[in-house]
Structure formats: structure tokens, C-alpha cells
Amino acid sequence: xxxxxxxxxxxxxxxxxxxxxxxxxxxxxxxxxxxxxxxxxxxxxxxxxxxxxxxxxxxxxxxxxxxxxxxxxxxxxxxxxxxxxxxxxxxxxxxxxxxxxxxxxxx
Numbered sequence: 001x002x003x004x005x006x007x008x009x010x011x012x013x014x015x016x017x018x019x020x021x022x023x024x025x026x027x028x029x030x031x032x033x034x035x036x037x038x039x040x041x042x043x044x045x046x047x048x049x050x051x052x053x054x055x056x057x058x059x060x061x062x063x064x065x066x067x068x069x070x071x072x073x074x075x076x077x078x079x080x081x082x083x084x085x086x087x088x089x090x091x092x093x094x095x096x097x098x099x100x101x102x103x104x105x106x107x
Contacts, residue, residue, distance in 0.1 A: 001033060001036065001038075001061065001063075001067075002030075002032070002033050003027075003030035003031055003032045003033055003036060004030060004031050004036060004061060005026055005029060005030045005031070006031070006058070006059060008024060008058070009029045009031060010029060012060055013028070013029040014029055015053055021027050036059055036061070037052075037060060037085045038060065038061045038062070038063050039051060039060050039062055039073075040062070040063055040064075040065075041060075041062055041063070041064055041065075041070060041071075043062075045078055045081050045082065048073060048078055049075070049082075051077075052075050052078070057075075058074055058075045058076075059072055059073070059074050059075075060072070060074075061074050073091075073106050074087070097103070
């Protein structure tokens, strides 16, 4: 992977600078490999979110063991996952508080 081009790259490096899209090369606006933030396939949701928030990026390429790109996740993907996990926890705790129980057994 030599780089990535995002909507933000386009806006910041083409539109706001008054460049013309037809005359601008992708390599001139891409975020190059040296500045690229990636994650391995076994990274956790929390690790990916920390990388994205600390670098102020919204998309994260996912690499396999051989550093081949196998996917791309967005901050929206991660937020949906965290919200789903929290909703499941709230349901379990609510059921427990209401005496519905049964969630902590070996089923």
C-alpha cells in the first residue's frame, strides 16, 4: 500500500486550495505510506478507535499478517459496534434487575 485518498484529502488539498480536479494527480493529494495509520486484523475495536481518535482520522485500512490490505473500517463502523455492545449490556442488566435473570447461566 503506497497511500490512501480520502474525502478530507480532496477537500483540503484540491477544493480549498483552488486546484482543478482534472489537473490534480492523486499522488499530489494522497496521504502517503509514511503517514498512513493502519491496523492488523486481530486489533480490537478499542485499539482501532484509539488510533483513529488520536490521529483525527475517520478511516483505517486493515492489514493481514503479510501486510496486504484486507479491508477498511470507518469510525462509524466502530461506533455502531460499541453502541450495540452497550445496548446488549443494558438489556442483560435490566433483565437481571427486573428478575428475568437467566443470562448468567451456561446456556
